[in-house]
Amino acid sequence: MSTVSLTVNGKPVSADVESRTLLVDFLRETLGLTGTHVGCDTSQCGACVVHVDGTSIKSCAMLAAEVAGSAVTTVEGLASNGTLHPIQEAFREHHGLQCGYCTPGMMMSGVDLIAQNADPDEQEIREWLEGNLCRCTGYHNIVAAIKSAAATMGGAS
Amino acid sequence: MNDTGIGAALRRKEDARFITGRGRFTDDINRPGQAYAFIVRSPEAHAELGAIDTTDAESAPGVVAVFTGADLAADEVGGLPCGWQIHSKNGTPMVEPPHPALAQGRVRHVGDPVALVVAETKAEARAAAGLVDVDYRPLPPAANLVQARADGAPLVWDDAAGNLCYDWELGDAAATDAAFEGADHVVTLELTNSRLIPNAIEPRAAIGEYDPSADMHTLYTTSQNPHVIRLLMGAFVLGIPEHKLRVVSPDVGGGFGSKIFHYAEEVLMTWAAKKVGRPVKWTAERSESFMSDAHGRDHVTTAALALDAEGAFLGLRVKTDANLGAYLSTFGPAVPTYLYATLFAGCYTTPAIYANVKGVFTNTVPVDAYRGAGRPEAVFVLERLVDKAAKMLGMDRVEIRRKNFIQPDQFPYQTPVALEYDVGDYEGTLDTALELADWGGFPGRREEAASRGKLRGIGLSTFVEACGLAPSAVAGALGARAGLFEVGQVRVHPTGSVTVFTGTHSHGQGHETTFAQIVSDRLGVSADQVEVVHGDTGSVPFGMGTYGSRSLAVGGSAIYNAVEKVIEKGTKIAAHLMEASPEDVTFENGSFSVVGTDKSVALGDVALTAYVPHNYPEGLEPGLEETAFYDPKNFTFPAGAHVVEVEIDPETGVVELVNVCAADDVGTIVNPMIVEGQMHGGLAQGIGQALLEECIYDDEGQLVTGSYMNYTMPRAADLPYFKTGHNITACTHNPLGAKGVGEVGSIGVPPAVINAVVDALSDYGVDHMNMPATSERVWRIINGAGG
């Protein structure tokens, strides 16, 4: 057991965790942030993607102890003051989700892409989503949603 | 039409919770005092179970209890029932072996549950499970269809000789023989339909809970049909009457068939919760999903098509061995029989058809319905045969299909394999697809690709599927042990807003939006005034759930009929309020009016009157709430034409999809945005089967493709943008005209992909290849090494 202090969705958090605790379990079980999902045990599906200090990572492949002192953002922290993030708006507008299970990871991954590449083309988006599996949408509308979000966020040339 | 009615591309109501991380999936739920379960599963494909020593596990930290099959037997817990009985062609019923929730006597596949560990935490349960000492005495396995059907094969069940569950037939053998005798050409094909693992991204999960004060059991489970689970588990396994068992399927993260079935873990959690006096939760790890979710497909088939000199189809003969796995899953026996062979007419006028299907036990995970369920297998057989026939006869692939299509004036059309198609326009749908794909421009594109050293091919499939399960009497006559109607309940509240209860279940399909649109359209209230409730036997009257593209055609029709009943009752109330005869009152756009007058009263006022019946028709019950049980008159018959274009890198064998076009006739479209999404998803899964996915067991029955490291799921970069089109003919026998869209992609596209690959490889003397067309298999064909 050790005490981990960090910021989650802008709020300071401090909790005792076992050294083996995965970040995703810390978020879901300790903090009750169940928007971050677990879809596999080989770190490939991406349902658990969150941001640590602004970059997207798989929270199933990181220990809670490793995020001490960091700022973590989960899907619950995307909207601010009741206003949806453009990526959330875009996923709804473009029907980028069906069952909704992969959606948080997809959106968190998409936000990181747009941060790095303000105007990604279709191929860049598809390649970026290498680490995110969706079984419902065939990715068509996810790609369209991320492209649209990038445009909304001001990147489109 | 109002702007939230039928035909509107309304944005989904349910999205609000999913995009903010507030979906409520089973694993998101935690009950007070909850313990955690971990299941010890067999590492052996086939073994006698010797002693199971639980001593060390029981004394491990945090362990609450450890249970084995003996504990279930002592409590007289029943086995998992099968929902469909098939009879062999000689009239004998299928071999129906027991299916205990924890193995007893023998284990029969890798992943077979052997013991249940309940502990304070998941980690403690998992750790203790490793301490359960099981004496497995390995037996030789029947690991696949070929092994299982070989002479002297090990028997999965001692009373299933030759590992046969049934030897079933459909169609007219004599007429088919005669057709072949008189034929000018006979085209034959041997093929497999590859085994798949459904892989909804949400792993299965279950929480059992027992309230002794009310003697009430509650099961939270990742199910596509909570009422079916309540019925099967309550009546056949645990002996709990319906009024003491509540089954809740909250948000479910994809199903694709794999979450229809009644699984052992549902029994174990419900039973264990009462045993240990605490809620007990189990969530599958993905590696468990691979070895415990029902798999799909897995056929070995020999087929032959007889044609006359001009290319007209005269007869079709199909023999299939279908892998059922080690146990019969809920609908397993029905999938390769009534959901498969009944589709062999396809969209063609073939007059004589005979199919013989052997259901085979193997030491593998049970096989059951996976998106398409029997129909993709049938369409793959037909559409590969048709392409091969065109090649053999030197006919154009489009023309041979046109020549054999059932024409619009032939409907209703009785096929030789039990189905009566109500309506369709196959040629119109084909034309839509060919236009989307610029079929005519292909030769130029092939030439251009060749200049880049690439092999380009184009492929086509035209198909019919049977959806809208099902007319209960018909299904019953074919062996179904349940009705297949659906229930809709419409509650108009005193102020005019509406709650709809449906027995179907949405796990991605967007019912909360689509069904609200039906109500909006008919009642004239905005869709945001309509709440759709599903997934809880505690609030929904009854239901058969969501599978087989049935939700709109059957569930939507039930809601439609319930709305009609509301209008009928409302008309009486309105007539009373307006002092008119009910016969003179019409309802439109949310208002009741007296014909030929300017008198009208809004639905909201009628609703209020129904709940505040001070001035009210004599003899009429207060309230405005109606329930409809809708039993369809026939199946529905969505149809489509899919065109796929590929480019192959001859150096590596990699197949790149360059164009995927799907034109479908799904009947009335309520929400075009959702319909497109359903088509996309089905296409992706069909393409997955055609190019990437394959479940492989080795000869020892070990699951080789047991994780995402080697079971290839389609990813974004594997797929292009899809082009979709429609050519709608409304279903003639349900009030919405709906047919179903959930499965068209996975049914229609696999043969189109393979037909395109075979076309691209036409210079290499290949006329068939099995799925998946992996790069190595394609490379082997190009290098003459065999596919």
Added chain:
Amino acid sequence: MREASDGKFLAGGQSLIPLLKLGMASPDRVVSITGIAELSGIERSGDAVVIGAGATHADVASSDVVREAIPALGALAAAIGDPQVRNRGTLGGSVAHADPAADYPAALVALGATVVTDRREMPAEEFFVGMFDTPLESDELITTVRFPVPEQAAYVKFRNPASKYAIAGVMVARSNGSVRVAVTGVAGSVFRATQMEEALANDFSAAALDGVGVGDVDALSDVEASAEYRLHLAGVMARRAVEACG
């Protein structure tokens, strides 16, 4: 760490944590080394680029130093795994793990890199001795890897469509008239294709590789690819890598 009988350093964790979860590794002690600043630098040092073991794949992919000196190495890093793996996975972690299908070993061997630990230096060819096997002591920590700057280099791989690891990955590097060709994914460990190197030394063109194989190696054969296909792909990737050297 020295007290642990079976300790593991945890770098980015993109291989180790999944193994821990699946119970395929159960060290008695795990020491995290992320965030140690001394381990994460990337700098040009004479004729070499020296990269700290803690540099993530994303760091390497986006490094101006790498992009300018050894663009092939940046491109290799940019195509490892997926973006989230690249954000966490590190050079040192990947090298120490010595996965036979990992990308970095091909770069280290083809470029003639030196693995620097807290106690010694080892040429890459002596470092990758087998499948998941290196000469590292259990308490020995990689600190940097020193990559000599080549005249030309390119890495081309054929990915397993499921795991995204290399089924055949080939780095071709040319320096001072000599050519080195390193192949990953094909055998139990990265290896040099010396026959290809000789052919390319005489004639640095894709055509020079016609009929030249990767040599007599014990190629892996499994459900993902047969040995025959792996060996074939290695040849195709090698030719494409030569072409990419332009």
